[in-house]
Amino acid sequence: MADPNTIAMTTDAGSNAAHYNLFLQNVGAWLMTSGLRIFLILVLTLLAVKAIQVLVDKLFNRVFKNHKHDAELRKRADTLKMITRNITIILLVTIAVMTVLSELGVKIGPILTAAGVVGIAVGFGAQTLIKDLINGFFILLGDQIRVGDVVDIAGKSGLVEGVTLRMTTLRGGDGSVHFVRNGEITVVTNKTKEWSSYVFDIGVSYRENIDEVLREIKLVGDDLQSDPVLKDDILAPVEIFGLDKFADSAVIVKGRIKTKPSRQWAVGRQFNKQLKQRFDERNIEMPFPHLTLYAGADKAGKAPALNINLTKPE
DSSP, X not given: OOOHHHHHHHHHHHHHHHHHHHHHHHHHHHIIIIIHHHHHHHHHHHHHHHHHHHHHHHHHHHHTGGGTTOHHHHHHHHXXXXXXXXXXXXXXXXXXXXXXXXXXXXXXXXXHHHHHHHHXXXXXXXXXXXXXXXXXXXHHHTTOOOTTOEEEETTEEEEEEEEOSSEEEEEOTTSXXXXXXXXXXXXXXXXXXXXXXXXEEEEEOTTSOHHHHHHHHHHHHHHHHTOXXXXXXXXXXXXXXXXXXXXXXOEEEEEEEEESTTOHHHHHHHHHHXXXXXXXXXXXXXXXXXXXXXXXXXXXXXXXXXXXXXXXXX
């Protein structure tokens, strides 16, 4: 006669094996149906993201292919391309997530309804975010900031490396990166929109002939326009406004050089270098700060001795 315990253990083992086999069958069936569909959704989403990136690049390159040398138009194209690509990718990923949740048996309707209710509730508390998005939209619509511009915004200066509806990214001259929320931008100072200019204030001694000074400045500007490196960056001859003001130890001549966007600093540095060399050749004095020594006096009106040794330069 068989042992009842042995019979029970055999029955339990058979039942567990049956449940295990059933589980494997269910997993296999799910993998071949919903699992396969989820895998295909993820693969197609990744392919679609890559395709969108390529298509957007090709589309913008095709539209602006005749404007390769128009730096301003290229800046705007790069900015719009970045925005278009990001928005499209977000939409694709959102659709993919909703589809995967549906395949997993999650009902999408209640989620969308809850998201709408939560969105309304969050909207009342997310006024800053909404302000950023709205302000960013109008900044892009007005073509105020483009990738590659040099701007002053919200107390920060730098090269625009990225623009989204919410935030503008600047790279400072020292390499620092500034993330500025668009809602904080009330005034945009774009230093490189369409064209730039190097404005100069040149101080010369009162004893100098001002007509000679103006002539030499003009000649330096003409030399720059013939420079093989900088001639394409200068859009117009140097513009001399004239004698601007009388300072304590110098008279100030003001003017400017009109350049391509972002090239005013390179042109200005070379202009200053050549102008200093020409003034030295013509013996035109550019005043520098002077130091006055005062030995002081005591209550009796007597001043201490001030010993000064003069040496003749070799």
